[in-house]
Amino acid sequence: MxxxxxxxxxxxxxxxxxxxxxxxxxxxxxxxxxxxxxxxxxxxxxxxxxxxxxxxxxxxxxxxxxxxxxxxxxxxxxxxQDLNPEVADLVLHSTWDTRATIHVFNDSGWLTDNAQPELLEAHLLSGFTYQLADLKRLPAHDVTKICFVGDHDDLCRLRIQLNETLGARAHLCFSATDCLEILPTGxxxxxxxxxxxxxxxxxxxxxxxxxxxxxxxxxxxxxxxxxxxxxxxxxxxxxxxxxxxxxxxxxxxxxxxxxxxxxxxxxxxxxx
The missing domain is CATH 3.40.50.1000 (HAD superfamily/HAD-like)
Known part of the structure; x- marks a missing residue:
């Protein structure tokens, strides 16, 4: 049992x-x-x-x-466990061939530089919401995970780019068809x-x-x-x-x- x-x-x-x-x-x-x-x-x-x-x-x-x-x-x-700061810095300061929006999570909450009110529908009961911020100015040592949100096919192409750049330094996974997450290794x-x-x-x-x-x-x-x-x-x-x-x-x-x-x-x- x-x-x-x-x-x-x-x-x-x-x-x-x-x-x-x-x-x-x-x-x-x-x-x-x-x-x-x-x-x-x-x-x-x-x-x-x-x-x-x-x-x-x-x-x-x-x-x-x-x-x-x-x-x-x-x-x-x-x-x-947080992302390796080098990985966070690389992801946040690189230019990726994607239309997906980027979202950063740390102990303070959810941060993004792109307002997407439709994403808040999943959080209506709790009232949890994002904070708008300049992601390139975030401290790299204070990043738990990074998410890209967008079209699934576009995210699949992005995953190839991220794998080629990050290799074994991060764990990539789809938490939904429209959400690709970058997590700490292991x-x-x-x-x-x-x-x-x-x-x-x-x-x-x-x-x-x-x-x-x-x-x-x-x-x-x-x-x-x-x-x-x-x-x-x-x-x-x-x-x-x-x-x-x-x-x-x-x-x-x-x-x-x-x-x-x-x-x-x-x-x-x-x-x-």
Missing amino acids: ARLAAFDMDGTLLMPDHRLGERTVTVLQRLRERNITLTFATGRHALEMRSLISSLALDAFLITGNGTRIHSQEGELLFR CNKGSALAVLSLSLGLTLQDCMAFGDAMNDREMLESVGHGMIMGNAMPQLREALPHLPVIGHCQNQAVSHFLMHWLDTPNLPYSPE
Whole structure:
């Protein structure tokens, strides 16, 4: 039986309108009643996630920034990793052949030099927003991750450029089809979950995890029970063909799966 449950947020636990459904909240509470530890593993910022979980009255660990930060249930910082300053400086001060906008994250929040109000729709519940700033004047030692947001094909071409320039000095991943992230080397949700599991006296085999995008890959493939959403990126399903696929986030498929797991674990599961 799993003792730690890790959940991606967007496209997984959250519905397409970026809300948590009532059935989802109910089943998370049931997991806690069964002494199963919860962690939300997301690309979202810790400042935003602390606001969200406080409204749910749930004890949960936070893996935020796609593994760059881990916080305890009480909000204590347990782990942090930032981009190599040389990498941050190179990315921010180079000219890239792309139409994508660039976004920088650090402990102060979300910084960009290009106002995109449509991006705030995903953050309406929390009120989390970006700050406009001259990114080229940011201190390179104070950058946790960098994101490029734009057309997927354009981002794929950009990824080739970034790989050629950065090599093994950074970890690149798609957190969504329209978002390419530059993270510290070796930093991902899977590595962060390994750190958290060890601190709790557990192994990754004691964990179950749910996700829908390529930034969930390492987490899903490393745990004892990894579940892929029915609305997942095709690349994720192709990369992990051995993992079960559950339903769509719009139908609160995580809650559907967990209710079955809690109430009828000996029966085969069929997506809703």
